Amino acid sequence: MENILTQAKRxxxxxxxxxxxxxxxxxxxxxxxxxHIQSKQSTSLALRIVRQGRIGYAATTELGDSQSLVDNAVExxxxxxxxxxxxxxxVTYPQIDVFDPDTESISIEKxxxxxxxxxxVVTNHTPEIICHAMVTKDVIxxxxxxxxxxxxxxxxxxxxxxxxxSLIRGTDMLFVGESQSSCHPLTQPKEIAQVVLKQLxxxxxxxxxxxxxxxxxxxxxxxxxxxxxxxxxxxNGKTVLEGASPIGNRLGQPVFDQKLWLWDDPTVxxxxxxxPCDDEGIPSQRTPLIEQGKVANFLYDLQTAALAHTRSTGNxxxxxxxxxxxxxxxxIAPGKTTVDEMVKDIKEGLVIEQxxxxxxxxILGGDFSGxxxxxxxxxxxxxxxxxxxxxxxxxxxQVLKEVTAIGSEAKWVGGFLHTPHIYCPRLSVASKE
Amino acid sequence: xxxIQAIARQLAEAIKGYSADYIEARLEESQRSHLTYRGxxxxxxxxxxxxxxxxxxxxxxxxxxxxxxxLNDLPGRIELAVKQAxxxxxxxxxxxxxxxxxxxxxxxxxxxxxxPLAEKKQLLDEYNAxxxxxxxxxxxxxxxxxxHKKVIFxxxxxxxxxxxxxxxxxRLTAVATADGDVQQVGLSLGSxxxxxxxxxxxxQVEQMARHAVELLSAPQVKxxxxxxxxxxVLAGVFAHEAFGHLSESDFIYENDRLRQxxxxxxxxxxxxxxxxxSAAIPGLRGSYKxxxxxxxATKTYLIRKGxxxxxxxxxxxxAKMGEKPTGNARAINYHYPPIVRMTNTYIEPGSASFDEIIxxxxxxxxxxxxxxxxxxxxxxxxxxxxxxMIRHGKLAEALRPVVLTGNVFITLNNIDAIGxxxxxxxxxxxxxxxxxxxxxxxxxxxxxxxxxxVGGR
Numbered sequence: 001m002e003n004i005l006t007q008a009k010r011x012x013x014x015x016x017x018x019x020x021x022x023x024x025x026x027x028x029x030x031x032x033x034x035x036h037i038q039s040k041q042s043t044s045l046a047l048r049i050v051r052q053g054r055i056g057y058a059a060t061t062e063l064g065d066s067q068s069l070v071d072n073a074v075e076x077x078x079x080x081x082x083x084x085x086x087x088x089x090x091v092t093y094p095q096i097d098v099f100d101p102d103t104e105s106i107s108i109e110k111x112x113x114x115x116x117x118x119x120x121v122v123t124n125h126t127p128e129i130i131c132h133a134m135v136t137k138d139v140i141x142x143x144x145x146x147x148x149x150x151x152x153x154x155x156x157x158x159x160x161x162x163x164x165x166s167l168i169r170g171t172d173m174l175f176v177g178e179s180q181s182s183c184h185p186l187t188q189p190k191e192i193a194q195v196v197l198k199q200l201x202x203x204x205x206x207x208x209x210x211x212x213x214x215x216x217x218x219x220x221x222x223x224x225x226x227x228x229x230x231x232x233x234x235x236n237g238k239t240v241l242e243g244a245s246p247i248g249n250r251l252g253q254p255v256f257d258q259k260l261w262l263w264d265d266p267t268v269x270x271x272x273x274x275x276p277c278d279d280e281g282i283p284s285q286r287t288p289l290i291e292q293g294k295v296a297n298f299l300y301d302l303q304t305a306a307l308a309h310t311r312s313t314g315n316x317x318x319x320x321x322x323x324x325x326x327x328x329x330x331x332i333a334p335g336k337t338t339v340d341e342m343v344k345d346i347k348e349g350l351v352i353e354q355x356x357x358x359x360x361x362x363i364l365g366g367d368f369s370g371x372x373x374x375x376x377x378x379x380x381x382x383x384x385x386x387x388x389x390x391x392x393x394x395x396x397x398q399v400l401k402e403v404t405a406i407g408s409e410a411k412w413v414g415g416f417l418h419t420p421h422i423y424c425p426r427l428s429v430a431s432k433e
Numbered sequence: 434x435x436x437i438q439a440i441a442r443q444l445a446e447a448i449k450g451y452s453a454d455y456i457e458a459r460l461e462e463s464q465r466s467h468l469t470y471r472g473x474x475x476x477x478x479x480x481x482x483x484x485x486x487x488x489x490x491x492x493x494x495x496x497x498x499x500x501x502x503x504l505n506d507l508p509g510r511i512e513l514a515v516k517q518a519x520x521x522x523x524x525x526x527x528x529x530x531x532x533x534x535x536x537x538x539x540x541x542x543x544x545x546x547x548x549p550l551a552e553k554k555q556l557l558d559e560y561n562a563x564x565x566x567x568x569x570x571x572x573x574x575x576x577x578x579x580x581h582k583k584v585i586f587x588x589x590x591x592x593x594x595x596x597x598x599x600x601x602x603x604r605l606t607a608v609a610t611a612d613g614d615v616q617q618v619g620l621s622l623g624s625x626x627x628x629x630x631x632x633x634x635x636x637q638v639e640q641m642a643r644h645a646v647e648l649l650s651a652p653q654v655k656x657x658x659x660x661x662x663x664x665x666v667l668a669g670v671f672a673h674e675a676f677g678h679l680s681e682s683d684f685i686y687e688n689d690r691l692r693q694x695x696x697x698x699x700x701x702x703x704x705x706x707x708x709x710x711s712a713a714i715p716g717l718r719g720s721y722k723x724x725x726x727x728x729x730a731t732k733t734y735l736i737r738k739g740x741x742x743x744x745x746x747x748x749x750x751x752a753k754m755g756e757k758p759t760g761n762a763r764a765i766n767y768h769y770p771p772i773v774r775m776t777n778t779y780i781e782p783g784s785a786s787f788d789e790i791i792x793x794x795x796x797x798x799x800x801x802x803x804x805x806x807x808x809x810x811x812x813x814x815x816x817x818x819x820x821x822m823i824r825h826g827k828l829a830e831a832l833r834p835v836v837l838t839g840n841v842f843i844t845l846n847n848i849d850a851i852g853x854x855x856x857x858x859x860x861x862x863x864x865x866x867x868x869x870x871x872x873x874x875x876x877x878x879x880x881x882x883x884x885x886x887v888g889g890r
Contacts, residue, residue: 031687037517038498040768042485057479061502062435072480079468079478079554108520130688168690171842173811211657242472242572244608246615321467322477357814360805361836364608365615369836369888371814388812391656391838391888430656432839432886 001145004047004066009147011074012049012056016087016146018279018318019045022138027111029133032119034112047073048322055080055303057322084306087146093276093283097269100184103157104139111135114189118163121193126167126200129176133163137185144281152281158272160415161186165196174203174386175354175373181415183270199353199374205385207377213426215349215404216392217342217378222352223422224413228330229359230366230396231262235289237300237315237325239364241308246366246397250295257403258293259335264315266328272415273329280316280323287313289330301325332419335406342405342423344381350429351376351383355392369393389432399424435484437462440504441585441593444488447508448589453490453515454526456589459725460486461767463582464546468553470561470575475554485767490514491528495521498770529751529758531728533591538722541597543626545579553577556631560638564607567642569649571610577603581626584725592727599626600718600872602862607642609649616648616833618818621803621860623872625716630859644819644831653833654820656889660797661837661882662790665856667800667817669875672708672780673863674806675813675841676701680710680735680743681761681865682750683773684810691810692754694842699741702845705783708736710745712760712776718859718872719776726771728760736845747773765868772866779876783851790850790881797823798887800835803861814838836888844882852878 001017008015021043028036046059047069056077060069115135122131136159143153162179178195180186218226233239240248247255266274266284277283280302288296300308301316301323316323343351355370372390376383400422407420437460448456465481485502488511497517499510557575564573579601587593606619620641624630663671678684685691712721712730721730726748733743746754747762750773762771791799799821806815820832855878862870 034495034521034523036496036498036770037521038500038770039513039517040499041501041503042768043502044483055477057477059479059481061483061485068482072482075550076478076480079475079550081474081476108517112520128690130690166688168688168694171694171811171840173809175809238471242608244572244610244615246613320481321469321479356809356812357805357807357816357836357838360807360814360816362615362617362834364617369816371812371838373809373812389840389886391836391886393656393836393888428656428889430886430888432658 012051014050016048019143022140024138026136049073050083051077085302088150088281089148096276098156103159118189129165129167131165136160152277159185181272203386207385209431214429216427217351217423219353220411220419223419226355230363237298237304240298254293256293256400261333262290263288278314278316279318282312282314299325334410334420337405346378349378366396391430393428453492455491458488460585465580467578488514490518492518493522494524500768527752528748535593538596541599544581546581564642569646572608574606607645609645611649618645623859651831654889660794661885662799664801666858668877668880670806673875674808677775677778681773686750686753702739704739706739707781710778717777717874724760724762725764726762730760733759777874782855782878785850792826794823847883849883850881854878
């Protein structure tokens with residue numbers, strides 16, 4: 001790495017070398033049986049330079065061939081965007097624990113046992129269900145060095161355990177599932193199985209839904225797939241800079257219900273999306289996004305922040321290219337209402353776990369529209385069964401302007417969102433009779 | 434660059450020393466470049482090279498898979514894959530027999546990486562300028578990517594193939610805003626490495642930008658059931674999402690209930706309906722000579738005259754279902770094992786003209802252009818980038834983008850008109866099992882669905 005930096009400094013004003021290595025071991029179960037064990041090693045090196053004021057970028061997996069890497073970066077810098085940022089000088093990073101040696105050392109045999117147990121609990125409850133499960137451990141090492149002497153490195157472990165079950169009767173298909181991830185090993189498959197068993201119980205009966213506006217409770221998973229994709233774009237500093245975010249000029253203004261609080265938080269210990277610094281070496285911080293319904297901040301990387309005349313929030317992330325602003329872990333603050341109280345409050349309405357295709361519409365504008373893949377009907381304060389052939393549509397910015405209640409218990413979804421249930425008064429529901 | 438042919442020779446020799454029912458290896462070297470614009474300026478340009486490989490082993494029905502881009506210690510990788518497979522295997526290994534093939538496929542005609550970055554930038558600059566010339570436009574996003582890769586496949590039965598693949602994708606988006614309302618229209622294009630296919634589209638780009646502005650004043654459709662006419666792009670996505678995924682045998686082969694639903698000979702649609710998947714058509718994004726298990730590509734009828742007649746297989750699913758392999762095992766890159774995937778999937782043309790298709794619709798929706806689509810196998814949703822009301826047999830006002838949804842089994846039977854104007858769309862990418870986007874193409878003529886659920890206000 002030092003070598004590449006030295007070579008790059010000869011031809012560029014600024015340079016930064018980013019290296020990430022990963023050793024991942026996924027254990028797959030298919031059709032209720034162990035099917036596949038994998039082991040994936042990968043290392044990649046990325047070089048960002050500023051040459052004659054412009055940004056150049058190249059990446060490779062060939063660690064030995066540093067000259068081609070530098071040449072490629074130089075070639076792209078002819079066309080690159082003018083650099084407006086300064087790479088970080090040496091700083092002290094917060095202590096954020098994201099590595100657990102127990103995850104690295106857990107044996108494949110133990111991982112097989114966990115998956116086997118997870119499937120056994122679910123198939124004991126519903127023998128005709130067909131389950132796929134995955135148990136994965138991943139150890140990631142990350143290193144950044146730059147021409148201003150800045151350097152960062154950390155090691156992270158991620159363990160995840162998940163199951164997806166399908167239950168088919170005639171041509172009727174029911175899909176249930178749950179997955180969790182952590183930097184620690186997850187050794188309680190029963191907890192995950194319980195979530196699935198509850199879904200199976202609630203979905204036992206079928207219920208019909210009218211085509212009209214109805215109150216809807218989004219479960220944490222429902223919040224993740226229907227509401228959050230639009231917010232992730234709306235709070236992205238880049239969307240704001242382009243004038244394409246519906247909330248871009250509403251900083252400090254009440255846009256959402258005042259019960260709503262949202263922040264981005266990469267500092268929670270042992271959370272898979274946590275990290276001491278971002279992919280540009282900027283120290284991690286907790287960034288409030290919605291405070292009491294008011295827009296509090298947007299998320300920035302170095303370049304976008306400089307263009308917007310503000311500071312990076314430590315949200316520069318790389319996805320196989322130059323860093324871009326992106327959320328780490330979003331947290332929605334819990335409210336005061338229990339899920340039971342929400343359900344009791346509804347005469348006729350829906351509980352939505354999964355909206356299929358919700359992220360396909362005009363999510364930039366906040367629209368979502370999807371088929372209820374897993375959801376339940378509420379009648380007179382009780383969940384009466386599963387709904388199907390039902391489309392739910394809305395606009396995040398309208399839906400979250402006035403919410404009836406926010407759940408008192410929050411839950412992690414996929415390591416990137418910690419949220420309670422959200423109860424909305426009226427959403428468009430279209431159903432096939 | 435590292436000589437992957439030399440490494441392949443070492444691997445071919447080394448796998449002979451291990452005992453497993455089957456071992457295969459893939460080696461890959463690739464170059465990619467990308468240019469992205471956000472707003473008026475070129476935001477990011479980069480070049481990426483990668484090299485890597487994998488070993489997959491089968492022992493008593495259990496699979497082990499090891500991927501790497503550190504090419505040292507190849508025997509250690511093979512040993513690990515075999516050890517993992519042995520840990521899993523508890524039954525009998527089943528793979529459909531395939532004759533060993535040794536073939537160095539002639540190089541791709543087009544390698545987009547040889548085109549200077551300046552030339553690519555010039556074209557994108559022209560398109561971006563056109564978008565920005567549109568009044569009331571807020572911003573634009575343009576993402577261009579190209580790649581060229583060489584893949585060597587070899588296995589313990591003596592197969593050895595070398596193949597190249599070039600790919601180009603271009604996605605343009607125009608964003609218009611007014612009073613806090615944001616509307617966008619996109620255009621997805623692609624080709625098998627042929628840069629000329631994405632040139633000269635100035636008129637289409639201009640239209641796209643104008644349409645984004647028009648949407649600001651367009652109404653949203655009222656949710657409910659309509660007669661819906663799909664243009665070739667969207668109908669192709671429908672064929673892929675709604676039916677294609679259901680034809681992938683890895684979903685079916687170990688699931689008795691799905692096997693009953695997907696029994697060959699079952700009626701799925703009208704006698705006019707034919708759906709095909711074929712990697713054997715040359716020059717499309719889903720085309721190849723051999724799949725990632727070294728099986729030759731085929732043309733597979735999935736639905737013929739309205740009846741289910743075939744499905745897509747890997748060697749394992751074919752053997753377990755007692756059918757012939759179709760050469761549909763594909764991996765997005767060397768990090769992943771091959772799984773059953775579509776290639777170029779299309780509805781064959783029928784006889785109706787567009788005017789005949791919309792002629793007797795009193796109130797319906799004409800949905801065009803692709804935004805996205807997904808399926809749960811039983812239910813599908815897909816979203817149209819453009820939509821218009823159809824009133825009394827004629828196209829009427831523009832609508833905001835619509836999302837269509839339905840039950841696959843009912844909807845296929847509800848296709849009551851098939852046009853004569855087949856077109857292939859090369860702008861798509863397919864995701865499955867964390868492997869996304871895989872280059873595929875979809876196609877169809879215009880089709881009409883008699884009752885389709887449309888999400889709306």
